[in-house]
Amino acid sequence: MPSECHGEADRATHETPVASHDSHPCVLFMQHMAAKPETFDYPRVARELVKALRGRRSCAELSRRAGYRSNIVQRWESGHCYPTAARLLALQRRLRPKGPSWLERFFTVTPPWLTKLDDAHSPAAVAAFLTHLKGKTSTTRLAELSGHNRHSVARWLDGRAEPRLPDFLQLVDVESRRLLDLLASLEDPARLPSVRPRWEQHQRLRQLAYDKPFSHAVLRALELPDAHRPMPEQARWIAERLGVETHEVAALLTLLRDAGQVRRSRYGYRLIETSTVDTSRDPERARDLKVAWTETALSRLRDGAPGTFGYSLFAVSRADLERLRALQLEYARAMQDVIAGSSPSECVGLYCVQLFDLHAGAVEPAGEAPRDQDGSD
Numbered sequence: 001m002p003s004e005c006h007g008e009a010d011r012a013t014h015e016t017p018v019a020s021h022d023s024h025p026c027v028l029f030m031q032h033m034a035a036k037p038e039t040f041d042y043p044r045v046a047r048e049l050v051k052a053l054r055g056r057r058s059c060a061e062l063s064r065r066a067g068y069r070s071n072i073v074q075r076w077e078s079g080h081c082y083p084t085a086a087r088l089l090a091l092q093r094r095l096r097p098k099g100p101s102w103l104e105r106f107f108t109v110t111p112p113w114l115t116k117l118d119d120a121h122s123p124a125a126v127a128a129f130l131t132h133l134k135g136k137t138s139t140t141r142l143a144e145l146s147g148h149n150r151h152s153v154a155r156w157l158d159g160r161a162e163p164r165l166p167d168f169l170q171l172v173d174v175e176s177r178r179l180l181d182l183l184a185s186l187e188d189p190a191r192l193p194s195v196r197p198r199w200e201q202h203q204r205l206r207q208l209a210y211d212k213p214f215s216h217a218v219l220r221a222l223e224l225p226d227a228h229r230p231m232p233e234q235a236r237w238i239a240e241r242l243g244v245e246t247h248e249v250a251a252l253l254t255l256l257r258d259a260g261q262v263r264r265s266r267y268g269y270r271l272i273e274t275s276t277v278d279t280s281r282d283p284e285r286a287r288d289l290k291v292a293w294t295e296t297a298l299s300r301l302r303d304g305a306p307g308t309f310g311y312s313l314f315a316v317s318r319a320d321l322e323r324l325r326a327l328q329l330e331y332a333r334a335m336q337d338v339i340a341g342s343s344p345s346e347c348v349g350l351y352c353v354q355l356f357d358l359h360a361g362a363v364e365p366a367g368e369a370p371r372d373q374d375g376s377d
Contacts, residue, residue, distance in 0.1 A: 049088070082166055236249075
């Protein structure tokens with residue numbers, strides 16, 4: 001019978017955010033620029049998650065379902081101890097055996113390492129997941145950001161030790177700033193009292209990104225030191241920095257205020273909280289968003305705007321095309337690391353990229369026009 005019982009998690013110490021490493025860097029890029037990490041009460045979130053998964057069952061009943069003789073779930077919910085991340089994930093799957101795994105829900109595109117896992121709810125899966133989110137961020141830096149011992153973090157990453165649930169939630173938050181999306185892959189965040197307000201705001205902000213892509217450019221502009229000035233001067237100033245019309249910025253600021261992202265004062269609009277939004281969760285809307293930003297880049301190119309624009313046509317093996325895609329992802333990750341540590345913020349940049357096989361998805365050429373029987377056209 002399992003018997004592990006873990007004490008209360010350490011409190012977090014948050015500093016400069018670590019860049020996220022996702023399979024869709026161009027989808028998340030605008031949302032990651034200069035974002036500040038969100039702070040959660042990780043032990044409380046862990047307790048609420050256990051309670052939400054329990055539902056209407058008694059603590060004793062769920063303890064038996066988890067394979068314990070004692071009423072361990074009651075201790076988890078009271079915060080006397082916590083399950084490991086892997087045990088909580090395995091319990092969640094036992095309670096909800098149908099449908100995609102938590103990893104499949106979290107990732108829009110399945111990472112190669114996921115297909116090699118025998119069990120997506122095992123300690124090995126937890127270690128692989130945390131290592132994937134870590135990217136090229138040093139273990140020492142993760143330890144600094146999370147407030148944990150560097151050796152403990154290293155052991156969690158290589159699978160030699162298992163993180164407690166609060167520690168796991170904190171590492172995901174520090175590594176990717178996508179804790180809300182992780183929780184959504186396990187349970188409806190609206191059922192977690194301490195998370196519900198942020199989740200609802202998160203959903204509004206995601207919808208705003210889909211409906212009004214430039215709203216997030218306005219958010220990034222508000223992070224610039226000189227953005228704090230009274231309206232309507234502020235709207236004109238932001239419009240100049242973004243290359244759009246003043247009335248567009250004014251309308252977007254109103255929408256951002258209604259979404260709870262900015263607050264208006266006599267000194268203009270100010271950010272309330274900088275959030276990271278994963279816009280890849282709805283593949284169709286995410287594609288529309290990519291199209292919108294690519295069209296923005298195309299418009300600037302046509303207008304002769306300064307920037308880096310280029311292309312390269314080449315013949316290459318399919319294996320090497322995959323290598324190029326991997327290099328492209330590494331480059332995007334390196335850019336995100338630079339952005340996360342950049343100070344001061346002086347401009348709002350846009351990064352768009354395309355790499356594809358020209359044949360993929362191409363329309364097959366039409367057949368030759370039929371000839372008359374005598375061979376003439």
